[in-house]
Amino acid sequence: MGAPSNPVPPSAADESVGTVLVAAAANLGIAAAKAVGGVVSGSSAMLSEAAHSTADTVTELLLLTALKRSGKPADEDHPLGHGGERYVWALLASVATFVGGAVFAVYDGIHTLTHGEEPGNPLLSYIILALAFLLEGASLLKGVRQARGEAARFGVSLHLYMAHTPDTAVKAVVMEDSAALAGLVLAAGGLLGGQFTGSGVWDGAASVCIGLLLVYVAWVLGRSNAQLLIGRPLPRPMRDAVRAELRSVPHIVDVLELVTLVQGPREVLVAAKIDFRDVSTAEEIEWACEDAEQRLRERFPAIRRVFLDPTPGAHQQRPGAAGADG
Numbered sequence: 001m002g003a004p005s006n007p008v009p010p011s012a013a014d015e016s017v018g019t020v021l022v023a024a025a026a027n028l029g030i031a032a033a034k035a036v037g038g039v040v041s042g043s044s045a046m047l048s049e050a051a052h053s054t055a056d057t058v059t060e061l062l063l064l065t066a067l068k069r070s071g072k073p074a075d076e077d078h079p080l081g082h083g084g085e086r087y088v089w090a091l092l093a094s095v096a097t098f099v100g101g102a103v104f105a106v107y108d109g110i111h112t113l114t115h116g117e118e119p120g121n122p123l124l125s126y127i128i129l130a131l132a133f134l135l136e137g138a139s140l141l142k143g144v145r146q147a148r149g150e151a152a153r154f155g156v157s158l159h160l161y162m163a164h165t166p167d168t169a170v171k172a173v174v175m176e177d178s179a180a181l182a183g184l185v186l187a188a189g190g191l192l193g194g195q196f197t198g199s200g201v202w203d204g205a206a207s208v209c210i211g212l213l214l215v216y217v218a219w220v221l222g223r224s225n226a227q228l229l230i231g232r233p234l235p236r237p238m239r240d241a242v243r244a245e246l247r248s249v250p251h252i253v254d255v256l257e258l259v260t261l262v263q264g265p266r267e268v269l270v271a272a273k274i275d276f277r278d279v280s281t282a283e284e285i286e287w288a289c290e291d292a293e294q295r296l297r298e299r300f301p302a303i304r305r306v307f308l309d310p311t312p313g314a315h316q317q318r319p320g321a322a323g324a325d326g
Helices: 010-041 044-070 085-115 123-154 158-164 168-197 201-230 236-247 282-299 321-325
Strands: 252-264 267-276 303-310
Touching: 010 044, 010 123, 010 168, 044 085, 044 123, 044 168, 044 201, 085 168, 085 201, 123 158, 123 168, 168 201, 236 252, 236 267, 236 282, 267 282, 282 303
Parallel strands: 267 303
Antiparallel strands: 252 267
């Protein structure tokens, strides 16, 4: 017995798109400003930060593509919808973060450490870093505000939500903006160290640290998207609650096998082998399936598809099997 696929609520989808758009607009302007500041000051950390913001801009564009393409409705060729496409593009976004930001930052930092650099006037860089901090902070606040709202809706902490959320677009924005703020502090530290000591070591070390920070962000986001592409079930407490909800339906004796699959932030598939009462009629089994579907969807709005398979229990024998053995 299957449930029709309901689209993601427009307000929720629009909020994710808005969060990504704000982050993309902020990063695009910041990347250009950092590049100018890096050229003027001769700072490898500033140039690494420019690469960081450029990579973040590309990431946000890929996330926008993910949100748009995954929102297409199910059709004959894609009966389960396009939710999984979100994680393909989000995985590419994490690769962009690694290649476009982390690799350049580590390389440029090592080059500065081994070849040295001539520090220029850091005043413009300080101004750019301060403005970038404000813009990145505003973008982060929007992302955190959405994440907190979602966490409250599920009744979990923000930390737990960020660790397990299937909405990797919001997770990417929050993590990348957090990394951006940390990178700005590192870049400022590198500039200050070079200004006070006259050595480019501080700037090179800051660039390497920025690169390593981006490696970590890319790894976490890539791992999250890969898990969802492979197929991730609901958390165990939610699976236990689904099983208990099914067992509470009249005419259902037991849940023999339960499979849950997260297909998107608000799209979960539930399939189960169900042992019904032997004395139940076909009509009663049909209505029991309808009741089970309705209860699950009311308690867990993210559940969009429910497939229940009537299956004999382990203690049951096929009619006539005993006589045939004899």
